[in-house]
Amino acid sequence: MKKKITFIVLTILVFFGCAFGAINMYDNIRQQGEKELANTNLYPRVEDVILRMILPIDQQLSDVPVEDVAKTYLSLSFMDSNTDYVNEYLYFVSIFNDEFSNWQNLFLDESNYYYAVNLETGKTLSTQGIHSDQPDISHIFEDESIQDDFIWYAKVSFDEEGNVTLMTSQEQFHNTLDLQSLISDIFAGTWATYGEDTGVYASINPPTNIEITFAVPKNGGSLVDYYSYPMYTRINPMNDNIAGMLSLMAVGLCIVTGLYMLIYPIRIVEEIQPYRTLKRIKGEVYLFVMPMVIMGVFVILGHLSENMIMQDVNLYNGIREYGFDPQRILPPLAILLWMLLFFLFTLCVYIVKYAFHIRLKNYFWNHTCLGWFFRACKNGMNAVIQFDMHDSVNQTLIKILGVNFIIIVGISFFFVFGIIWAIIYTIILFFILKNRFVSIRNDYQVLLDATQRLSNGDFDIQIDQDLGLFNSLRDEFSNIRDGFEKAVNEEVKSQKMKTELISNVSHDLKTPLTSIITYLDLLKNPDATYDEKKEYMGVIERNTSRLKSLIEDLFEVTKVNTGNITLDLVDMNIISLVQQVYFECQDALDANDLDVRITCSEEKILCHLDSSKTYRIFENLLMNISKYALPQSRVYIDISKLENEVVLTFRNISKDEMHFDGTEIVERFVQGDKSRNAKGSGLGLAIAKSFTEVQQGTFNVVIDGDLFKVIVVFPTIEEVKEPEEGI
Numbered sequence: 001m002k003k004k005i006t007f008i009v010l011t012i013l014v015f016f017g018c019a020f021g022a023i024n025m026y027d028n029i030r031q032q033g034e035k036e037l038a039n040t041n042l043y044p045r046v047e048d049v050i051l052r053m054i055l056p057i058d059q060q061l062s063d064v065p066v067e068d069v070a071k072t073y074l075s076l077s078f079m080d081s082n083t084d085y086v087n088e089y090l091y092f093v094s095i096f097n098d099e100f101s102n103w104q105n106l107f108l109d110e111s112n113y114y115y116a117v118n119l120e121t122g123k124t125l126s127t128q129g130i131h132s133d134q135p136d137i138s139h140i141f142e143d144e145s146i147q148d149d150f151i152w153y154a155k156v157s158f159d160e161e162g163n164v165t166l167m168t169s170q171e172q173f174h175n176t177l178d179l180q181s182l183i184s185d186i187f188a189g190t191w192a193t194y195g196e197d198t199g200v201y202a203s204i205n206p207p208t209n210i211e212i213t214f215a216v217p218k219n220g221g222s223l224v225d226y227y228s229y230p231m232y233t234r235i236n237p238m239n240d241n242i243a244g245m246l247s248l249m250a251v252g253l254c255i256v257t258g259l260y261m262l263i264y265p266i267r268i269v270e271e272i273q274p275y276r277t278l279k280r281i282k283g284e285v286y287l288f289v290m291p292m293v294i295m296g297v298f299v300i301l302g303h304l305s306e307n308m309i310m311q312d313v314n315l316y317n318g319i320r321e322y323g324f325d326p327q328r329i330l331p332p333l334a335i336l337l338w339m340l341l342f343f344l345f346t347l348c349v350y351i352v353k354y355a356f357h358i359r360l361k362n363y364f365w366n367h368t369c370l371g372w373f374f375r376a377c378k379n380g381m382n383a384v385i386q387f388d389m390h391d392s393v394n395q396t397l398i399k400i401l402g403v404n405f406i407i408i409v410g411i412s413f414f415f416v417f418g419i420i421w422a423i424i425y426t427i428i429l430f431f432i433l434k435n436r437f438v439s440i441r442n443d444y445q446v447l448l449d450a451t452q453r454l455s456n457g458d459f460d461i462q463i464d465q466d467l468g469l470f471n472s473l474r475d476e477f478s479n480i481r482d483g484f485e486k487a488v489n490e491e492v493k494s495q496k497m498k499t500e501l502i503s504n505v506s507h508d509l510k511t512p513l514t515s516i517i518t519y520l521d522l523l524k525n526p527d528a529t530y531d532e533k534k535e536y537m538g539v540i541e542r543n544t545s546r547l548k549s550l551i552e553d554l555f556e557v558t559k560v561n562t563g564n565i566t567l568d569l570v571d572m573n574i575i576s577l578v579q580q581v582y583f584e585c586q587d588a589l590d591a592n593d594l595d596v597r598i599t600c601s602e603e604k605i606l607c608h609l610d611s612s613k614t615y616r617i618f619e620n621l622l623m624n625i626s627k628y629a630l631p632q633s634r635v636y637i638d639i640s641k642l643e644n645e646v647v648l649t650f651r652n653i654s655k656d657e658m659h660f661d662g663t664e665i666v667e668r669f670v671q672g673d674k675s676r677n678a679k680g681s682g683l684g685l686a687i688a689k690s691f692t693e694v695q696q697g698t699f700n701v702v703i704d705g706d707l708f709k710v711i712v713v714f715p716t717i718e719e720v721k722e723p724e725e726g727i
Contacts (some may be wrong), residue, residue, distance in 0.1 A: 003268050014260050018253045019338030023331055029245045030309045048525060053114070053214065056104045058207035061118040061125050070096045075203045092202055113150075116213035120160075135217050141167065157383060162206035163373035219251040242306050253338075254345045261346040264355050269350060278347060279354055283368040286351050294344050302339040308334060315398060385552045409677055443467040447474065454481055457488075507548065512543035554685050556616075559673040567610040567692060571717060573612075574607045574646055575600050575639055581618040582637075589635070594652075600639035607714045611690045620684040621650050628708070641716060650710040658703055665701055685710075
């Protein structure tokens with residue numbers, strides 16, 4: 001972990017150090033460019049710029065309508081006056097108008113510095129009103145105080161006959177320009193060549209009586225020439241030098257960072273993100289895409305760096321308009337771009353290093369698209385070799401493909417007419433496949449709709465139609481639906497039981513506790529007599545016993561449900577146990593004047609049971625009868641033995657109307673008395689049922705009108721008879 005952190009910190013420091021060093025070199029690059037600029041002949045560059053500025057400016061000074069531009073500045077002559085040159089004329093006019101429109105859009109930009117005056121009318125046109133910081137450049141050749149602010153400036157004058165004179169900031173290159181020679185150079189590829197072939201010749205009508213002064217400031221301008229190259233670049237060769245020095249610096253710094261990545265142990269680098277993830281990208285991406293990404297980042301970085309070196313006014317003002325300081329925004333942005341460039345380059349170095357580390361052969365097979373293609377071809381060949389001809393699916397496919405092959409071969413014998421047969425065959429095959437696919441789609445949609453309805457709780461959904469390929473899924477869907485419905489019903493029932501459990505436990509615990517608290521308060525009364533206090537103590541004792549019994553019952557049923565119960569199984573006589581329980585509960589039965597009739601088919605029936613748990617079963621049943629049986633009625637207990645089991649049936653007449661079924665009454669905290677006024681926990685039958693089932697028996701309640709019947713079944717064991725002693 002320590003080595004990974006060291007690599008991350010060291011890599012960030014290397015990238016940042018190189019980027020910070022590059023930013024600090026910007027001032028040196030600018031100074032070097034200015035030195036070279038002082039010795040540069042700018043005149044050849046001036047020629048290519050002036051022409052495209054003159055006509056748009058004159059058009060505005062002379063108020064020439066846009067529709068009359070070609071008529072004003074373009075002259076056409078025809079070799080043969082008898083020939084109709086209407087189409088050629090319109091063609092030249094169209095080209096000229098397009099060119100003139102481009103000149104207007106590219107050169108009459110608000111960021112350009114120029115001053116023009118019509119010597120005849122005195123009308124002026126200038127950008128001085130647009131730029132608050134622009135000095136008056138109309139007398140720039142006379143005013144030396146502003147000359148140092150501009151890298152280049154010039155004045156172009158046209159007299160009344162259209163003769164042009166050019167004066168530039170480089171005094172040794174004052175010239176009188178031939179406007180037509182400049183025009184022929186610019187349009188040599190279109191008008192002049194086209195004219196020689198057709199007998200049509202074009203020339204430009206020069207403007208008259210105007211004087212234009214324009215300049216480019218040292219901090220850069222945004223003038224753009226006809227070919228969309230910055231005019232500042234064309235006039236100022238310093239940009240070429242800047243681009244070259246930036247490129248050399250970028251190459252040098254990339255080599256430094258690449259050597260750093262090359263030297264660092266690969267076993268550490270390959271375990272660190274993002275290198276661990278990026279190495280999984282296919283090699284073709286690094287071979288073809290990554291160079292373009294690096295080039296794009298370098299172009300953006302180069303453009304930003306050039307603007308920072310030249311301190312482009314437009315860029316800086318644009319940033320200030322948004323309320324930011326360019327001196328604080330641009331350097332961090334440039335540092336981030338430099339660091340991104342270094343990361344991309346070192347990533348490529350790491351990939352090359354990783355390829356040699358795992359061997360080029362392994363890298364080719366596992367990390368390139370071409371290797372994947374070869375592996376897929378190899379696997380395909382293996383699949384063909386291992387093709388099982390005895391498989392029914394494979395046989396069907398072979399038959400279909402074989403028939404298709406025979407049809408195609410047959411069509412090929414018809415030569416030219418075979419195309420017609422191929423079209424017919426294709427149309428037939430299309431409709432066959434379309435019908436088949438539509439059928440499959442419809443079958444799938446039926447199954448999907450049924451699944452969605454089931455997920456929304458619609459358990460009545462049935463799928464009776466033939467689904468073809470999806471018949472097996474249809475059958476499974478029916479099973480899933482039934483199971484889902486059962487699970488939902490069980491969950492609903494469970495939630496209902498939980499709610500009733502909480503409610504019933506709260507009620508049955510609260511009742512005796514409330515009584516105990518009430519009578520304890522009465523005992524605190526100093527005016528209570530001894531007999532009253534004795535009566536109060538008796539009530540408290542009864543409720544305490546009831547609360548204890550309720551808690552014990554709750555523990556018992558909980559232990560059974562959780563499986564945390566221990567059985568002490570012994571061989572016992574089930575008839576004797578029933579009679580014993582009856583004698584214990586006789587007082588409670590006699591209190592309601594119940595006549596209990598016990599009948600049994602044999603005198604002794606042996607079962608392998610837990611005597612205490614079985615005793616509790618019978619006790620709960622008889623106590624339940626004593627509470628809910630109709631007074632002065634008979635109670636029947638029938639004990640009968642079948643082949644391997646004993647059946648005990650308890651029957652009585654209920655004193656209240658029973659509005660429940662046999663399964664509901666054996667749930668926990670359920671009483672026949674819905675008002676829960678009877679003295680019971682509601683756990684008696686639940687405990688009896690649980691104790692019966694845990695001993696491999698069955699416990700069922702049957703309701704028939706007012707007849708309440710419980711049937712308990714236990715497995716029996718055979719009695720082992722001892723051999724008689726000989727005489």
